Amino acid sequence: MRDSVLTRGARGAGAVICLLLALLAAGWIIRDLVVAGHPADVWWAWLGETRRPREFTAWATSALDPLLLLGALAAAVAQVRTAVASSVAVGALLSLAAAVALLRIPLVWVLGADWLQGLDGGLTAWARITVLAQLALAAALFVVVATGRRRPPGRPGRHTAGAPAPVYGVVRAVPSVGGPGRPGSPYRGPAVTAGVLLGAAGLTLAGWEIHWRQQLGWYLYRKGLLGDASVFRALLQPPVHWQGAALAVLALGAAAAALRRAAAGRPAALTAAALLLTHAAVALVHTARAGEFGRLAALPAHTQLEAGTAVFVAAAALVVLLAAARPGLPDTSRDLDAVRAYGMAPDEERPPHAPPPPSTLPPGW
Known part of the structure; x- marks a missing residue:
């Protein structure tokens, strides 16, 4: 099914599912805005502020939720x-489905944990229902992609209307040269740029997760990976180490797709880069608010490496966004079988690749 295309019905179903995902994300963002004392409080909560909006409740969204909303609308x-x-x-459907699945899976058990009993039970129940619905919709996107593709029909040759008479010859149209690859595939330069930077960012995040596993030990690392009251920030925010590992997986997967110049590589790179940029920006804001940039040279090497990692990931993600946003290869398949006719007059307009008529025509022509 390498050359298959999504049917119109599959694309319509995918659009509806994406809109449902966007509505779920928008609903919880609106909920946070309603319970907040000031809309700016939601912004600071997304940037890592741990203060709750009121007693027996909690923030529902994190900085990732606006991205999932925008990603669903874009898809x-x-x-x-x-x-x-x-x-x-x-690629847009698969990237969105993968991001939703990876970032929502741990919330299935986190939102049912005993240590959340201090919160409003109805709130956590609705949050868990939302997570299950989002996972079901992500699975539906995978099903749509798997079952909604077919091979494109062949295009018969056709003659250009209004061809000059008499006709000397006909030639097949030559598609514009855009390089090898499927329509929408990234060009080589942007693909290599996005692939290398995403791969480096993904390996960096994975390296930090390995470091924390060794530094903290499994007991403490497990709390940040699978959820615990000590690392809880928002109802729909994955545990900190799970989030880092999930972003590393998304970045490495997008890097592989970009280096292969797959057509899905561009939306995958855009999705991964946007999530990485937000993740790094939150870390940089936290570092700035702690006043660590002003005394960075006096801080331990470990803290300097963390700040440097955030700067690198943010810069790499920004470059990837610019590279992946460039248009991909054009779709020239519709002209592959087109036939162009041309006349024999010396001043007759001919296709650029058509041979000119001879100076002396054959007898009886």
Whole structure:
């Protein structure tokens, strides 16, 4: 099914599922804005402020939720726009589904943990229902991609209307040269740039997770990986170490797709880069608010490495966003079988690759 395309029905179903994901994310963001004393409190909560909005409740969203909202809307738009290549539309659905699945899976057991009993039971129940619904919708996106593809029909040759008479010859159209690859695939330069930077960022995050596992030991690291009251920030925010590991997986997967110049590599790179940029930006804001940048030279090497990692990941993600946002290879398949006719007059306009008529025509021509 390498050359298959999404059917119109599959793209429509994908758009509806993406809109449902966007509505779920928007609903919880609105809820946080309602319970906040001031809208700016939600912003500071997304940047790591641990203060709760009121007693017996908690923030529901994190800085990742606005990105999931925007990503779902962008994926929905990609499905309904016919100008977007089918392979890119598939990549948008798969990238969104992978991000939702990886970032929501731990919340299934976190939101049912005993240490959340101090919160409003109805609130945690609704949050858990939301997570299960999001996971079901992510699975539905995988099903749509797996079952909603077919091979494109062949395009018969056609003659250009209004061809000059008499006709000397016909030639097949030559598609514009955009390089090898499927429509929507990234060009070599942006693909290599995105792949290398995403790979480096993903390996860096994975390295930190390995470091924390060895530094903290499994007992403490497990709390940050699977959830605990000591690392709880928001209802829909994954545990800190799970989030780092999930972003590393997304970055490495997007890097592999980009280096292969797969058409899905561009939406995958955009998704991973946006999440990485937000993750690093939150870390940088926390570092700045703690006043560590002003005395960075006096801080331990470990803290300097953490700050340097955040700067590198943010810069790499920003470059990847710019590279992946560039248009991919054009779709020239619609002109592959087109036939162009041209006349024999010396001043007759001919396709650029058509041979000119001879100076002396054969007898009886």
